[in-house]
Amino acid sequence: MKNTLYKPELLYSNGGFIANGGVLVSENGQILEAPRKIDPSSTKIVDLPGKALLPGFVNVHSHSFQRLIRGKSESRVISGKDFWSWRWTMYHAASQLEPQDVYDVARMVFFEMVLAGTTTVGEFHYLHNAPNGQPYDDPNLLSKQVIAAAQSVGIRIVLLRTAYLRSGYELPSDPGQIRFFESTSAFLENMSALVHNSSAPSSEVRFGVAPHSVRAVPLADLKKIAAWSREYKLPVHMHVAEQVAENTACLREYGATPVQLLSRERLLGPDFTAVHAIHISTDEIAMLAEANATICSCPTTERNLGDGIMAADHVMAAGISVAFGSDSQVQIDPLEDARELDYHLRLRQQERAILDQIAAQTLASRLFDCATVHGARALDLPSGGLTPGSFADFFTVDLNDVSIAGHSAEDLLPIIVFALNRSAIRDVVVNGRFILRDKKHALQEEIISRYQETHRKVWPNTRTGGPS
Numbered sequence: 298m299k300n301t302l303y304k305p306e307l308l309y310s311n312g313g314f315i316a317n318g319g320v321l322v323s324e325n326g327q328i329l330e331a332p333r334k335i336d337p338s339s340t341k342i343v344d345l346p347g348k349a350l351l352p353g354f355v356n357v358h359s360h361s362f363q364r365l366i367r368g369k370s371e372s373r374v375i376s377g378k379d380f381w382s383w384r385w386t387m388y389h390a391a392s393q394l395e396p397q398d399v400y401d402v403a404r405m406v407f408f409e410m411v412l413a414g415t416t417t418v419g420e421f422h423y424l425h426n427a428p429n430g431q432p433y434d435d436p437n438l439l440s441k442q443v444i445a446a447a448q449s450v451g452i453r454i455v456l457l458r459t460a461y462l463r464s465g466y467e468l469p470s471d472p473g474q475i476r477f478f479e480s481t482s483a484f485l486e487n488m489s490a491l492v493h494n495s496s497a498p499s500s501e502v503r504f505g506v507a508p509h510s511v512r513a514v515p516l517a518d519l520k521k522i523a524a525w526s527r528e529y530k531l532p533v534h535m536h537v538a539e540q541v542a543e544n545t546a547c548l549r550e551y552g553a554t555p556v557q558l559l560s561r562e563r564l565l566g567p568d569f570t571a572v573h574a575i576h577i578s579t580d581e582i583a584m585l586a587e588a589n590a591t592i593c594s595c596p597t598t599e600r601n602l603g604d605g606i607m608a609a610d611h612v613m614a615a616g617i618s619v620a621f622g623s624d625s626q627v628q629i630d631p632l633e634d635a636r637e638l639d640y641h642l643r644l645r646q647q648e649r650a651i652l653d654q655i656a657a658q659t660l661a662s663r664l665f666d667c668a669t670v671h672g673a674r675a676l677d678l679p680s681g682g683l684t685p686g687s688f689a690d691f692f693t694v695d696l697n698d699v700s701i702a703g704h705s706a707e708d709l710l711p712i713i714v715f716a717l718n719r720s721a722i723r724d725v726v727v728n729g730r731f732i733l734r735d736k737k738h739a740l741q742e743e744i745i746s747r748y749q750e751t752h753r754k755v756w757p758n759t760r761t762g763g764p765s
């Protein structure tokens with residue numbers, strides 16, 4: 298059994314970089330304590346001159362099929378003016394997809410994530426049924442297609458299988474959502490079958506539970522699902538307070554906002570990730586902090602949808618861990634999400650570097666942690682860093698790339714966080730295996746051409762969705 302020592306020119310370490318460092322990786326893909334002396338007979342050396350090596354990004358919140366609506370919803374005529382009408386376009390794409398298409402779209406998205414330095418994806422998966430709304434013979438068929446896509450690309454996946462039980466409080470059932478609906482009992486049965494019958498290695502494929510939102514999952518069902526998740530010790534992810542209308546409906550139904558309801562019912566905890574958490578009060582921030590929950594922010598999607606701005610300054614000051622997700626895939630670049638978290642606050646407050654020095658941490662280091670270690674925490678994975686015992690998930694950047702060339706060891710991280718162009722990412726390693734080597738993925742031509750075929754099928758002409 299040979300270990301591998303990766304020797305970059307600069308190695309990420311504690312929010313900065315060191316020269317002459319290395320990462321020692323076991324054959325089963327785990328980072329090992331590097332000994333002072335390397336035995337060449339038992340260690341393969343991989344030299345990475347001109348490159349810096351950093352821990353891979355963890356994308357906590359993805360809906361892979363939504364990649365198909367990129368560029369299709371940037372018109373008021375086609376997709377209306379708000380989040381609720383934007384969903385028409387999304388439902389149109391969702392209604393078209395056969396199992397093979399689900400696989401092909403997911404592969405494209407995961408490949409793009411890898412190009413952006415992402416080594417783990419949390420896929421919030423709610424496309425379950427056949428186009429006619431009936432379950433497939435195997436109700437987990439589409440979950441398995443997404444998992445197979447991740448394995449084909451080589452990215453690590455946490456499949457957050459989603460419970461979607463109704464359109465909303467006092468709302469008639471929306472025909473655009475028939476592929477999402479399951480009963481609570483069917484959801485738990487399917488979830489259980491998926492977790493117990495998975496043949497994939499548990500280091501590469503894991504599971505979590507995702508009640509879609511308080512809009513789509515009534516409280517009584519939410520309690521059952523949360524109890525099941527906790528019995529199996531799986532992370533729980535949920536859309537929370539993305540839209541004001543969601544809070545208003547929750548107030549009408551329960552006399553409480555989503556966070557108040559979740560707190561009151563003791564559904565929050567360290568295993569809970571609130572996705573978005575934009576429209577929340579100071580009291581609600583305190584509730585999430587008290588429960589030690591994570592917030593997953595999706596700034597590139599949130600600004601595209603006009604959702605609002607998450608109060609990251611107050612959230613972080615309260616000690617809440619913030620992670621990132623690419624959500625609708627309007628852009629796939631975790632560093633763009635990182636920048637926007639601070640930039641949106643700058644525009645609102647007309648000040649700079651708002652999130653700097655919270656708990657004495659520098660801004661770049663804090664944002665980088667959100668994209669790595671906080672994401673790993675949300676998905677309950679030993680990754681996000683380069684410490685012994687972690688999964689060997691990392692990427693390299695070309696130090697001569699025009700977007701980051703000219704740096705000192707002290708300012709390289711802020712340069713990367715605020716200016717790295719995705720094209721500077723050269724290699725990506727997941728579980729100790731190169732899945733991108735010098736910007737090349739073994740399957741990239743096939744992945745792209747298959748995706749283009751699916752895209753042509755879903756959008757055969759220029760007309761794009763809308764209410765019917």
Ligand SMILES: [Zn+2]
Pocket residue numbers: 358360421536572624625
């Ligand atoms: Zn989402």
